[in-house]
Amino acid sequence: MNLNYSYFPGCSLKGLGRAYEESLLPVMKHLGVEMQELDDWNCCGATAYMSVSEEKACVLAARNLAIAEQAGAQDLITPCSACYLVLNKAKHAMTDSPAIRDTVHRALGAAKLTYSGKTAVRHPLDILVHDIGLDVVKEKVVRPLKGLKVAPYYGCQVVRPYSTFDDAWNPTTMDRLLKTLGAEVVPFPLKTKCCGASLTGTIPEAGLRLSYIILKEALRRGADVIATICPLCQFNLDGYHDQIERHWGNVRIPTVYFTQLMGLAFGLPAKQLGLHRCLVPLRLPASVAPIPSPATPTQP
Structure with missing residues (x-):
């Protein structure tokens, strides 16, 4: 399987949520999924900024969508729940509100960027279940x-x-x-x-x-x-x-x-x-098998 996506980590996965990225990247690679991190991505504004200024929050989020579209991305993997929500809100706001759409396009134009709305914001769960499939996941267990x-x-x-x-x-x-x-x-x-x-x-x-x-x-x-x-x-x-x-x-x-x-x-x-x-450590039950050892190469 060879699937390719653009990847927006957001601020959390580079900070306190780094364990999410540390596990997401090797898991996706193990499944044959290629994720290309967006070049020069910026903070999405998280959810709080929407209540401060919806237009400015949409501009922040739309810049990432425009960069993904410019890179040729059809699908943008967004693991952080807040980022996923804000990027989707920006997409919907640009569709539903001509005023917000015009503001966003003017701001993006000043940075020599455009966004037509083609890039989809996808969550890893969506990718795993609907693109890769649970049968493929099961084969890797x-x-x-x-x-x-x-x-x-x-x-x-x-x-x-x-x-x-x-x-x-x-x-x-x-x-x-x-x-x-x-x-x-x-x-x-x-x-x-x-x-x-x-x-x-x-x-x-x-x-x-x-x-x-x-x-x-x-x-x-x-x-x-x-x-x-x-x-x-x-x-x-x-x-x-x-x-x-x-x-x-x-x-x-x-x-x-x-x-x-x-x-x-x-x-x-x-x-x-x-x-x-993890501050509270995960303890696996005895019924979970130990990590299998790598196979020993056969001697000639």
Whole structure:
């Protein structure tokens, strides 16, 4: 299989969310997917900037779309949930609002860029399930995650308001992917509930309580680990256990990226997947086979 995409990492995957990129790149390469990082990409403005100035936020996001289109990209892989949402919002705003479209085109023109709207913004889950296919993923599994109980947590941004590749209220792409890896997916009704997002930095108690509710429910459901697709969700659910424990008690459970679980199932080394960055370490059950050793070359 030889699939080629442009790749917009966004700021998080170069900073606190670097474990996402560290696992995404080798997993995609293992599947034969080529991802070319956009040259000179800029911050998308994240979701907060939309409430400050929708037009300026769209200009920021559209510059990345224009660069991708200029590079000949039909599809742009965008793993960060906030980036995925903002880039899609910019595309929709340019279609729905002539005023925003004109502002964006004038701004892009000043930078000698154009954007016609052809480049699609795609999430890795969408690519994995609908372009690559779960049958191909299953062929790469050498270390099935048998006995690992996983709570799939999507967060609130990837499937709402644009449910372009999954259901807005009960997404299942990650569930199906995790089952393909051999994991046991626990029913998780809070899979699209907000984790607290930036509230943890503005109204801490409100944000922390939202994270606590998700962590507590995952434990109540018997999960060994939460799998997420969002850098901010991973940070919130992994990074505030001390504060949460002081308010509501111990709900420690590891939260990892779904790509890290994919890498483990493919037999890739844990450190190569950024698992050493987790504050609550992932402990695999004894039923998960050890990483297979490389085959010994046959002596002539």
